[in-house]
Amino acid sequence: MKLDLEVLSECCKAKASKIVDAGVPYVRRILRFLALPYCFSKVNWKECTKTKIEVAFDFLYIFFRLKYFPDNYSPCRLWEKSKAEWVYYYGSNYDPYQRRQLRKAVQPAAYEIVFQDKVVSEMLCKANQIPTPKIMRVVKDGQPIEGVAADLAREGVERLIFKPRFGKGGGGIICTEFRDGKVKAISRGEEVSIARIAAKGEMVVQEFINQHKDMSKISASTNTIRAVTIRRSNGEVLIVGTYARFGVGSSKVDNLSQGGICVAADINTGKLAPSGFDRLSHVFEMHPTSGLAFIGYQIPLWDGVINLAKKVHSSFEFYPLLGMDIAVTEHGPVIIEINSGYDNVDLEQAQGPILRNLQVYEAYTEYDLLINKYQRNLKHSQQGS
Template sequence: MRNFTDIGRIKVFIKDKNKKGFLKVIKEIFILLITKKEIPFYYFKFLYRKDVKNYLDYLSTKEVVAIGSNSELHKPEYKSLFNNKLVFALFCEKASINSPRLISHNFGSCFCFNNKNEKINTKEELVLFFERVFASLDTNAIFFRPPSEYGGKGCFKISQKGLASEVDDKYETIINGRFVHTEIIHQHKEINKIHSKCVNTIRIISLITSEGDIELVCSFMRFGVGDSSVDNASSGGFFVGVNLNDGTLKLSGLYMLEYGGGDIYEHPDSGFKFEGFKIPYFKEACEEVVNAVKIIPDRFIGWDVAITQNGPLIIEANWAPHIFLSDYAYGGLLRNQHMKKLVSDLKNKII
């Protein structure tokens, strides 16, 4: 992702034809300065747009940082579990959390499959290794993810059909890197109608309140574009808000400012209109997240969930989810009573 600064946001703001009038912008910035007690650079993310009437309901930079840095919301042992995709995959396997099957993994030239380790020294040996893997599985492709990267960085897949040529192309990347190898997810056919080139995941934000209740406070769906193998908004895709009450997509989505920050009402590849699309198994996805929170009781988590023909799979969990995206997708998280109380508790140091 390109380096994007506050100056970059202001440039997008200047070019955006959907911005509020100059005097209104100045007035709102002044009110935010007084109310939030910080220079509201975050205003130039989305809040300057004409359709954002309730700008005071959106989280400030200080409030977002407070949520992400509070030790009572995020225990170190949970953070370490989320931060490593290999550890998370192994944990899900042991805890019976529905997630993509872990097939194998490698640390450089050391590969592990079926609890056996072996050293790979050549392309030919790597082809033979994956031939054995494919022969023992009912999958025709394997997805590779770096254990510690975010935003879809470094992800790719290798297919059984193109194994030799794909290993030839990716050999140096694999042998000099560290990767978690999981089964390919076969996305639900209804979601494929929107975009089929990658798995388009749902982000669901969970919160354990100070009373100990598990609440789902926000959800949005991320979509890839073109031939990208990932759906992350930070990798050029976009996101669309989800109505939590019925699992339907909202009217429009948004690109991140790094990619122009434009509104989008239909997928650019398929022409599929978002509004009212009912996500299959959304209720089950929410139930899966609640069950996972009971097993991993970190108080504020962003869960990434894929929808297959047979139901939801939890891809990963994030203790530091992109809260600004959630904020915009929800329409101002401070409209949510649980988020409003959380922010108040953080300010009053009673969490």
């Protein structure tokens, strides 16, 4: 019997790869355990009503019993909720057990590049007739942005946004405006000297959108709706949750990581919840800059927002779980970004635990995404509570 060494080698590589893949979540869990003090440092102790000892025991309960990293403890203000409620929280998509299940079934790593590369994403959106801001230029690493902004200003485009081609979370974004014959640059809400700014890595350049006047009433930043969708095995696109994000002060972006506020938006009506939150666990009943109250505020063109979210997901059926950022203009909703790996903590901070929704619970069960026996045994959840 002739031994095919090439086939044997490939079989050994495949088995070794499976062993490594199986072990990765456990190694990451050990690293997460060692990182528990990081979560402790992120608790807003001015807001938290529990003692540090009580919080430490809460962290251990969440980590070992519910099997997720308690980085949602402070944002979701879990000290205010009973432990019976904690099981309905899915936690961060980046946690080891969640990540393992999501990778297997609904967020395949092989397709992430489709959404992470803004140039590729824009091309595919155009091919599927999905409205999205046009990429006007791609700026090379190290190229000064002043000249690019000046060239486009001469073409009549005076307000621009420069984004890292592969960035996320609002990091590295620079906005420019052409005023009084000069290009002005704004970063993190502050005007900065444009002469010293060069692209760090490739950047895409888009025209700054003019959002709907009803969105500008709350905040002058470009405010988006984060819609999270899951495509069920029967082809139905289910809305997991929706929330609005608003920038604060003079910021041009609304990302929570850049100081923004998240407010739940009713999936059926598009009306805002009574309260919003920031990453520091502060609660806001009105926008701190505009003073406008959140409760019941109507997001404009809401049906269009939901329809666009479903259309986007139907166009990318190979990726069953997506997050997307949608801006609303006077002419209708547009896709700002499609997220292959959104952070679920922000969603649950805004609207509460996603497994409280019976349809979401059933969809997550269908894909075997639940990560502990307590979630799998939520019989009362299936009865609609």
